[in-house]
Amino acid sequence: MDTTNRRDVLRAAVVVGGVALAGAGPARAAAPLGASPQSLPPLPYAPDALAPAISARTVDFHYTKHHAGYFTNLAKLVAGTPWATASLEAIILASAGKPDQTAIFNNAAQALNHNLYWQSLTPGGSAPSAALNAAITRDFGSKAALEAALATAAKGQFGSGWAWLVADAGALKVVATSNAATPLTTGATPLLVIDVWEHAYYLDQQNRRADYVSAVMPLLDWAGASQRFAGPPTAP
Numbered sequence: 001m002d003t004t005n006r007r008d009v010l011r012a013a014v015v016v017g018g019v020a021l022a023g024a025g026p027a028r029a030a031a032p033l034g035a036s037p038q039s040l041p042p043l044p045y046a047p048d049a050l051a052p053a054i055s056a057r058t059v060d061f062h063y064t065k066h067h068a069g070y071f072t073n074l075a076k077l078v079a080g081t082p083w084a085t086a087s088l089e090a091i092i093l094a095s096a097g098k099p100d101q102t103a104i105f106n107n108a109a110q111a112l113n114h115n116l117y118w119q120s121l122t123p124g125g126s127a128p129s130a131a132l133n134a135a136i137t138r139d140f141g142s143k144a145a146l147e148a149a150l151a152t153a154a155k156g157q158f159g160s161g162w163a164w165l166v167a168d169a170g171a172l173k174v175v176a177t178s179n180a181a182t183p184l185t186t187g188a189t190p191l192l193v194i195d196v197w198e199h200a201y202y203l204d205q206q207n208r209r210a211d212y213v214s215a216v217m218p219l220l221d222w223a224g225a226s227q228r229f230a231g232p233p234t235a236p
């Protein structure tokens with residue numbers, strides 16, 4: 001199984017890249033920042049669709065200032081380099097752990113982390129596929145137990161970061177990362193992510209991160225996670 005990690009990294013890159021591109025329609029023309037897929041994908045729902053858990057005001061600031069800003073910064077940082085046309089995944093994997101490329105890594109990773117964050121939520125939530133549900137039962141006992149583990153990771157992350165559900169070496173795992181760090185660099189496939197940077201909730205819940213986490217848990221898009229769990233479609 002010595003090639004598992006590398007294969008998973010490549011698979012994860014395809015899957016998350018597909019997510020980033022999936023809804024990229026008219027909004028891409030409105031945000032031409034770098035070469036595809038280095039452009040801000042459209043929100044998959046209206047800005048007020050997640051209220052009251054996440055207000056339209058929070059979504060607006062988060063998406064048009066923070067998320068868009070990472071793409072703007074990245075475009076400036078990679079302008080005139082071979083990375084100007086590289087995928088976010090390729091930039092992340094190539095810049096990770098290199099002290100002289102920290103700014104590039106941080107902005108590329110934050111761009112992709114937010115792509116997946118918006119895709120991890122859906123108004124009213126959704127249900128996992130039978131296959132994902134079976135894996136959840138196998139690895140956590142129940143979906144409620146998984147949600148509790150995810151909430152614990154989100155609440156327990158010290159400072160800015162992310163709480164993730166990932167598929168890693170054939171098992172589902174809950175992990176937390178700091179700042180821009182992503183499990184992509186460890187070979188895991190991200191399935192869902194919750195942003196726990198303060199900008200994700202401070203306008204709505206102020207310092208009460210636990211309230212934010214509880215509020216977003218029913219909005220998780222388990223159907224989308226199921227698609228990522230299944231992997232990209234195979235060629236006929």
Ligand code: MN
Nearest residue numbers: 066195197200
């Ligand atoms: Mn954020």
